[in-house]
Amino acid sequence: MDTTTRRRVDALLRNACARVAREDAELLLTFVLGKPRSWLFAHDDAELDASQAARFETLLARRVQGEPVAYLVGSRGFWTFDLAVTPDTLIPRPETERLVEAALSRLPADTPLRIADLGTGSGAIALALASECPQSMVVATDASEAALAVARGNADAARVANIRFRVGDWYGPLREDRFDLIASNPPYIAGDDEHLQRGDLRFEPVQALTPGGDGLSAIRVLAAGAPRHLLPGGWLLLEHGHDQGDAVRTLLVSAGLVDVATLQDLEHRDRVTLGRWRP
Numbered sequence: 001m002d003t004t005t006r007r008r009v010d011a012l013l014r015n016a017c018a019r020v021a022r023e024d025a026e027l028l029l030t031f032v033l034g035k036p037r038s039w040l041f042a043h044d045d046a047e048l049d050a051s052q053a054a055r056f057e058t059l060l061a062r063r064v065q066g067e068p069v070a071y072l073v074g075s076r077g078f079w080t081f082d083l084a085v086t087p088d089t090l091i092p093r094p095e096t097e098r099l100v101e102a103a104l105s106r107l108p109a110d111t112p113l114r115i116a117d118l119g120t121g122s123g124a125i126a127l128a129l130a131s132e133c134p135q136s137m138v139v140a141t142d143a144s145e146a147a148l149a150v151a152r153g154n155a156d157a158a159r160v161a162n163i164r165f166r167v168g169d170w171y172g173p174l175r176e177d178r179f180d181l182i183a184s185n186p187p188y189i190a191g192d193d194e195h196l197q198r199g200d201l202r203f204e205p206v207q208a209l210t211p212g213g214d215g216l217s218a219i220r221v222l223a224a225g226a227p228r229h230l231l232p233g234g235w236l237l238l239e240h241g242h243d244q245g246d247a248v249r250t251l252l253v254s255a256g257l258v259d260v261a262t263l264q265d266l267e268h269r270d271r272v273t274l275g276r277w278r279p
């Protein structure tokens, strides 16, 4: 590439879109420029200098090799946040916002509640619930210290102070505590699912994607332990795979939860199953 020529945004994007999805090209380009993606609407005649154009080309080449855009730019939008993400954390997905909405619609407003997010990763669910329920206290756990460091950084950056982070597996860090609502997006992909070998999933932490086997072992632990960690009337909400709704409802009912139901994501696939504890 000629290192002295300035490059116009529209020409760069046109070329890039032949190699990657338009959304990806726009996210990488505006990352290089330090602008929000909305800036592009009015600035397609803007110019990049040679070093910006070279940085863009490097990121584009890595994207073409499969690296997730969220890891290349170090962040992903979720709820009202721009969350830092690293290869130590799952990349937050829009379907998990469905779980957040379902949780919020079951929490009485303006009441101090106790909430837990188990396997918080980048902190997505915990930050969303803590920010929407400022009087409540959220406990966010993860087995990965590296993931918790990312989640803590996200809470600090967003000035969300009503979260406590604890390291450990599932209910382990909760000790004897009980909660009004426990949410989790656990690993749920079956160990032999070919999707693990495709797309962004190849680059994400495997322990956040799959517990191995039939994909349900983490959900079995979460269902079985719920009665010991929910307050009377408290809710358990679990994200799961589109073909796991029947199995997860059965696990929640077997654990003794009531009002068990499955909610669908925006693409009308089973995605979140919930139930409550009535001793």
Ligand code: GLN
Pocket (backbone or CB within 6 Å): 090, 093, 185, 186, 187, 188, 189, 201, 208, 209, 210
């Ligand atoms: N929803 C993710 C996917 O199917 C998986 C996340 C998870 O296992 N919790 O790509």
